[in-house]
Amino acid sequence: MPRIVSSKLICTVLCVASALAGSHAAAAAPRVLDARTSWIGNTSGFGDGTWTQINITAIAVAPDGRVFTNSPWDESGAEASVYRDGKMLSYAGGTHGWGASGGNAVAVNAHSVFVAVGVGNEKGRLVRSGVWPPAGRHWIGVSRRDIDDPKRAMPFDGGPDADKALVSSKDPAATLARSFLKIADTTDDAARGDIGGLAANDALLYVANTARDRIERYDARSMQPKSQWSAPQPGRIALAQDGSLWGIVESLGVQPRIAHFSASGALLDDAPHLADETIAVDIALDRQGRLLVADNGPRQQVLLFSKQGGAYRETGTLGERGGIFSGVPGKPGPQRFNGLTGVGVDASGNVYVSGNGIGARDGSIGAGLGATLESYSPAGALRWQMQGLLFVDGAWIDPARPDSVYTGNKRFELDLSKPPGQEWRYAGFLSGRFKYPDDPVFHVDQWPGLPIARRLEGSTFLYLTDMYADHLKIYRFDAKRDGELAIPSGFIAGRPRPVQNVPNRPEGGEWIWRDLDGDGRFEAGEFQRNPGTARITGGWGWWVDTKGDIWRASEVKGIHRIRFGGLDAHGNPIYDYARMQTYPVPAPFTELRRAVYDAATDTMYITGYTADAPFDRRYWKEVGRRLVRYDNWSNGARLRYAIDLPWDTQAKPLATVIGVTVEGQYVFAVEPVGEVHVYDKDSGKEAGVIRPGPEVGRASGWVDVPNGISAHRRGNGEYLVFVEEDARGKVTMYRWTPSS
Template sequence: MKFRLIKKLGIICPKFDQSIKKMSRKRSFNQRKFLTFLLCLTIGIIVSSTAITTRWTVSGSPTHTYKTSWIGNSFGGGKDWVQNNIEAMYVAANGTVYTNSVWDEAGREAGIYQDGKIIGMANDTHGWSRTGGKAVTVDSKYIYLAITQGSIGKTEKDYPPDGTTWYCVRRYDLSGKPAPFTSGRGWDKSMLIASTKGEITGLATAKKELYVSDSAANRIRIYSTETMQELRSFSVTRPGAITVDQKANLWIIQNKKGSNPAKILHYSHTGKQLPQEITKVIEPTAIAIDPQGRLLVAENGPLQQVLIYNVTDKPVQVGTFGTKGGVFAGNPGEVQDLKLYGITGLGTDATGNIYINSNGFNRSGTDLRKFSPSGKQLWRLLGLLFVDNADADPQTDGVDVFTKEEHFVMDYSQPPGKQWTFKNYTLNPFKYPQDPRLHTSPDATFVRRIQGKPFLFITNMYSSFLQIYRFDTSKNNKVAIPSGMFVGTNGEGKKSIAGNWPPHQPAKGEWIWRDRNGNGAFDEGEYDKSEDYPYLGGWWVDSKGDVWKTLRTQDSIGIRHYPLQGLDANGNPIYAYSSMQKQKTPSMFTDLRRIEYFPETDTMYLSGFTVDHPAKGDDTGVVGSEIVRFDNWSQENPTPRWRIVVPHDTTGKREVSTAAMSVAGDYVFIVTFKTAEVHIYNAATGVQVQQFKPGSEVAHESGWIDIPHGIRAFRRSNGEYLVFVEEDWKGKVIIYRLMG
């Protein structure tokens, strides 16, 4: 079960698997149930070195000098990191940016930024069944933050009763400390309960009044900012974000629902609807008034721009900000200063500078930018990665690095944390609305070249699928095109993926989808189907493009090999159940987990729990207790060359276990689950040669390793090893650089 250190020992809230990405997980492959609460575990990090270049040896073994670096976040950690997925923001006249996120793994749901720096955060937004939200506003005295407060069971303190959730406005002073009030709720009396039915979708203040969008009740509620008592309310259907114009009247986004389109409505502060409205918008997500009194609207539809309206009388669009089409204009996917993507936040300061946050799509990550009124980018903060890992393009010797949605270009001559440039955003929801990354929660990428062409293979936290993407390099298109997908069998005899996506999937069993007509959509007649044991241990894609997977405790034939059958006319890899090969599980394994095969040397590495070192309970997400190397794998009954016993749970407390493994060059790399220690073994002998932790460059800290492929190693042509390790606590991927 994975939770983060919080300031007070207590019970912490679960994370939602799709919208927030990860929930607490019961280690059972018969069913995946989410636990609601656990006591927080206090984790201490012992700082053993402050040097940039670090050595941590295994007694009697040679060592490799290594440096710690990272990608995906503007800051390395400690007190500084950019939060996950800003959902709303408010910009003060002096350029201070106040933000709100539903979830930040390290507890910065509400960050405060200025001049490209982190200057603070709202306290106690995390844990104790509490999360952030999708609205924030500020006046001269207070921050008003939309939060969600769930129940925590029996307690004498003021929490919701079981089965009830409070959708609150929590009041803070401008430094980020809770500001209680006489009628306040919660243990510190700083919460205003606006609803028990649905989240708050908009906040604004004017003349000592706080305006709250209670979308579930289709009402705008008005409260005194001093007493937080409700003064009045009025009806608005599906109210969203709110801003107040220079006449103290309200502009309110009316969110779309089904066939009902979005609008922007105009109301007096007393609740009288005014005749002005804006209807020619598709996906308005944020709204603000600039110093000239113009209305700015974040249009998150295909335009991906800020629309600018003169609202002195009847609203007239007088301009736009940002490149039309956003990141998908020009060379699709190529990141540039004025190319936006997935806009969630918008604001201006007193001098007319414009602040915009892009989250990407399906919560890709934070991209917060400040622009001058003329459109010059003045600063930018990035927090792009959450529960993700990276891999290097073998053809570019590690210069091109990919995560599930981002393409980074590396310059290894630069200092740690400065080596990466966010070059391309590879997901396009408008051209490929059925892209699996929009409908699932993928976590880690394999980068492979097949016939010289680049492909991404992406799996998830439960190893339940493997997604395949191709690139149309002939058109300088940087977007990854949905190409194929493997999905495992549902153990209850139902569809492999519940819900309406993807269309036309088989009613039961497992399937392989291939984009036969090249349109990136799941069309009828594009599925190959079968049925197999439902519980998977891991995936692998070898250098030839063959796909491998392991089945956990299924009889004695638990390895599936899908040889690549070539590329079709649209450039999609071809795999089929008719060519699938079943291979025996070596007899020492009782529960097979990971697999990595190297066709150049006919070498197989397998991991899992064994007869000699069995599992304690059912720890579903880990490597197991042993890694075994087999030479001459394709021959009949190969015998092990060596067996390594890796850190694993022997007590049932799961304090020690190995989360992931990766083989590259002359070494086998593993990373432990809770402590994020990397252990290195000689691939020829199985002897451990080194182990190390995150260095001072990332404040000697890491979150837990949450995914089956949370470590990925790559050997460059100069002998250097790049070791990528998931670090979602503070929104990045750690890179260890070791000279071979």
């Protein structure tokens, strides 16, 4: 049963008052430390204003090799982007936030880009007839843009909403509205009628209206409807040179099919039959008349079909069979596809393949498993690749390999002799969805989680906290059997709702799962319910110390510690509620947010709020306004010093602290805009701040997670500081060597 540690272990109020004396004095502006900025996980770091988007669910390829993409979400608004020769050229805009969203289809002709988008009203706060839908409604449709400048909308007259003509064309929102073809009008809480595919030539636009089981045809210039025909759950579609239309039908089913329609919509009988387990997700045609099908099933290949004897038959493939999961599972490389979402071909026969680690049908989880866009020559040689691999993610040095870095579901290798942004190499994808389908990455939240890597009894383990610090995932590794894949090993659940999709879970939250038979599956006999009254639920602080003990900082219920109980017969770390103890909230705190424990020195660093620096509910993710170091935590808990952390909620940008870690000689505390405050861990004095440099455009996205910073002291004294960077698909890496 859990036990409460005596309050006698906590420092007295007199000790607190003495330590706090002088800590409230106005601090001088900190000096900026001489650190170099770099990053991992994205082809471009934004130093030149470009980045690779975090998700790609659809592509369309122009004859000249420009690739136009679409996706439901990119944090910085690049849902619909343009790439060529391994570079981001531009993005469309008008597809992100405040009433706008991207989609899962895109098409081009010689003049226009047609982008599937959504239009909302922000719960009734956007009100303008013909521009935003009425309260309680949501529109799905197609935005028409200039192919040479996708930011420029291409209005048309006589659209489905007559009020559009009354809106000033000088208003950007109105211009977008007059360039929008409404396909579906749904309620906010209804399953939205997504557009499954688009295809176009200079005369016609075809729309796969998936929800209404039909393909609709429009005049590509006037955008007026011309005809439609029935098709069961149509998905991606592609126009042939003879005017016929190919498409994926039953696209939402277990095994989609290929259909071939005449120009008038009549079903033709020459479509290929797909093998079992094939999951067709996109379709394209090359100038030889070959049909290319992106298969997101276990094969993870692009299938090539040619017409033979009146029907299309498979005549070749692009990609290793099994994709990234073949050979050494999880090892990336050319033609090792992972979560195919799109395929296209240019006039020269070059093939383009997009992926996101999961596929286009699995919601926003695709925004966290890694977007890739690759180009191959007609002979199959890799021409170029774009990568936007990270979102809501952090990084942690592998304790067994100092030049290896784990993120939420990837591994990177570093060569620090290279220039900024080139030090990293994508080395491993950790989530084996075919071998380990119960992996909680696919069931408990939208993104993999923030990493802590520890070496315990000779083995490396990965612990992942989620964006809202609700639960903790635990993974082990077996390189000989599973390559780079992380094997689900343990799980500590908090609230019931975030874990409601975990297979075979007990009702409610407050349970621990351990993989008792070593198969990585969540089975009914492997769960332990919390038998006591001390609850893990609630709190923002998770920490795993170097001895494997798990620490959980609860706001007002104290600090829970679950001791590491060794490894079981399958190599899983053992955690049990019977080994949990609870420390009360130590003075001077009234509420706790983080607890970072140094097992080597029995030192505890706690952040939170005090009576004179109280909690402000508007800033609920922050670490708090004060950091306190306690020495001899397990035997008297003597308060050594207290630090007033940055806290100016009127500043622009906001000046608070969102994450904290301890490494080497320093405490590192990061603000939401990526600025890192560095404190000497012995004295508590601030050494200075590290700010984003020109390598990343002197910019950082919002650090939006409770565990978004880590640090590693190298053997030569240099510190690598990793900071989550939401905005542009990467983790910022600061390199700093303290001056002597």
